[in-house]
Amino acid sequence: MGDIMSRQVIYAGGKRFTVITDESEVYMRKLTEKLDTRLRSIASSNPQLDRDSVAILASLDYCDEENKLREQLSDVKIQISEYLENVVELHREIDALKAENEKLKNRLEAIKNFPVSRENGSDKVVIATGKVKHNETAVTDGAVQQSLFEYDED
Secondary structure (H helix, E strand, C coil): CCCCCEEEEEEECCEEEEEEECCCHHHHHHHHHHHHHHHHHHHHHCCCCCHHHHHHHHHHHHHHHHHHHHHHHHHHHHHHHHHHHHHHHHHHHHHHHHHHHHHHHHHHHHHHCCCCCEECCEECCEECCCCCCCCCEEEECCEEEECCCCCCCC
């Protein structure tokens, strides 16, 4: 839409009209051509109709078209709304996964940095698994085995 109102002369259905609009002449010419094409199409399909009947049928066609487009637009808005809700939920899941990833990184770092002590000249080695009961420590052949993961036992 333009900002300045202007008078424009258009021809539709074999009649001359003067309209005051803020639309460009190019836009109004395209609308007029589209309307004139529709009017001629209806008139050629129904030669017995007078000019007013042709205009009413063309108006009815355009009202039908507009109504269907509005329904489609409403459906698209609903779809977009659902997509946006899904995106928000996915972002929540991503944030939760990032937090879980950070926790796992910290646990892995704790495992890597777990102190190894020397006793009686032998090394005690830390073996971390997810299969040992939660926070349970086992000693096997001088090695400490402890679960640092929070896995539930099956």
